[in-house]
Amino acid sequence: MIDEKFLKTEERAIFALRSLYGTYGYLPYKMSKFEEYELYVQNKDFLVSDRIITFNDTNGRLLALKPDVTLSIIKNGEDGEGVKQKVYYNENVYRVSENTHHYKEIMQSGLECVGDLDLYDFFEVISLAAESLSMISQDFVLEISHLDILSAFLDSVCPDAAFRNQALRYIAEKNPHDLQRLCEKYEVSEENCEKLSGFIYAYGKRDAVIGKLSEICTGVANDALNELKMLSKMLDETPYKDKILFDFSVVNDMSYYNGFVFKGFLNGICEGILSGGQYDKLMAKMGRQSRAIGFALYLDLLEQMPSKQNAYDVDVVLLYGDGNSKIDVARAVRSICEKGMTVSAQRSADPSVRCRQIIKVSEVDKIC
Numbered sequence: 001m002i003d004e005k006f007l008k009t010e011e012r013a014i015f016a017l018r019s020l021y022g023t024y025g026y027l028p029y030k031m032s033k034f035e036e037y038e039l040y041v042q043n044k045d046f047l048v049s050d051r052i053i054t055f056n057d058t059n060g061r062l063l064a065l066k067p068d069v070t071l072s073i074i075k076n077g078e079d080g081e082g083v084k085q086k087v088y089y090n091e092n093v094y095r096v097s098e099n100t101h102h103y104k105e106i107m108q109s110g111l112e113c114v115g116d117l118d119l120y121d122f123f124e125v126i127s128l129a130a131e132s133l134s135m136i137s138q139d140f141v142l143e144i145s146h147l148d149i150l151s152a153f154l155d156s157v158c159p160d161a162a163f164r165n166q167a168l169r170y171i172a173e174k175n176p177h178d179l180q181r182l183c184e185k186y187e188v189s190e191e192n193c194e195k196l197s198g199f200i201y202a203y204g205k206r207d208a209v210i211g212k213l214s215e216i217c218t219g220v221a222n223d224a225l226n227e228l229k230m231l232s233k234m235l236d237e238t239p240y241k242d243k244i245l246f247d248f249s250v251v252n253d254m255s256y257y258n259g260f261v262f263k264g265f266l267n268g269i270c271e272g273i274l275s276g277g278q279y280d281k282l283m284a285k286m287g288r289q290s291r292a293i294g295f296a297l298y299l300d301l302l303e304q305m306p307s308k309q310n311a312y313d314v315d316v317v318l319l320y321g322d323g324n325s326k327i328d329v330a331r332a333v334r335s336i337c338e339k340g341m342t343v344s345a346q347r348s349a350d351p352s353v354r355c356r357q358i359i360k361v362s363e364v365d366k367i368c
Helices: 009-023 037-041 070-075 117-138 147-157 161-172 176-185 192-199 205-218 222-235 280-285 297-306 326-338 361-366
Strands: 035-038 052-054 062-065 084-096 103-115 141-146 244-245 260-267 274-280 291-298 314-319 341-348 355-360
Touching: 009 084, 009 103, 009 117, 009 297, 035 037, 035 070, 037 062, 037 205, 062 361, 070 084, 070 103, 070 291, 070 314, 084 291, 103 117, 103 274, 103 297, 117 222, 117 260, 117 274, 117 291, 141 147, 141 222, 147 161, 147 192, 147 222, 161 176, 176 192, 176 361, 192 205, 192 291, 205 244, 222 244, 222 260, 260 280, 260 291, 280 291, 291 297, 314 326, 314 361, 326 341
Parallel strands: 141 244, 314 341, 314 355
Antiparallel strands: 035 062, 052 062, 084 103, 103 291, 141 260, 260 274, 274 291
16 A cells, blocks of 8 residues: 655645546556657647657657647547547656746646537536546636637627637737727727627626626527536536636637636646646547547646645664664564654664654664
8 A cells, every 4th residue: 555645746646636537437548658740740739839859760750759648649549429538647748848948748647538528528527627626735726718609709790810819819818908909900899899808807706707798798609608507507516616717718729629628726836737628629630520628737837836844754763783683673674664654774873864763773662
């Protein structure tokens, strides 16, 4: 049995998440450290960073250290009527860090649900995202948006692709001033500009956001709005309902994503630790007919969380010398371990090792 006190925060998270995902029927997915470079270059806009580490295989093929897991899952899956592929993974990915701007090996844990999906599947993945955050810290928030609502309204206001892309950027930045100037440039009416700005402020408690969206989207995106309302009702049945909010500044690339998108945050970490969404458009681009939704947790960010430092490196430093039988030393060490304590056998006391007590082999019976 593994003693959790010896595990790092991210290691404890991996074990907990693996158990959680397995409970819901998700199977482990394992991949090689590298894939053919062509897979990534064809979908580089989907990646967090397009800077990829490449090398030549012995047969001349150009390979890449994987910067992403989702693309491999899509590539190696198959479509089937009524079939759902549910997988989870713990994989290292290799990409440029936004903080250091150097390549970094990042531990990533997540899951993907691919196939003949419906609203229940979207709910299950989103609720598992919330539960994943809760297993690391109870002080979390999960923010959800629905791209089909935003997309439909943008199309009704101005179908120009350049306008759409720039408007999405300003909404994601919560920047109403530049959004208003953009609307003036493209001659969007003052009424529609005001409604579009409403998406910037459409965040917070789910019922309140739905009310605001109902005012903004009169006659637009009815199906998507109804889907959002039903999801909210389903989320009300979860233990984390008060920690799940709607926020329409959560925006992903609409060339790849559609429907629900979401981000998760933990108190003490300055950026989102969880990112996910529905990516039916990416599936279509890669020749797949299925729908898909998933998320990833960036476990390297857990380094930013304050950790509880142990007061001691070891419970007992056991001192022995040439006059002690090595059999007696072994027995003494085993006796201390059987009492549930940690022990370091040393020939002399090391002042750099913090311990509760220092004893000699002959004093093991007196240990407390």
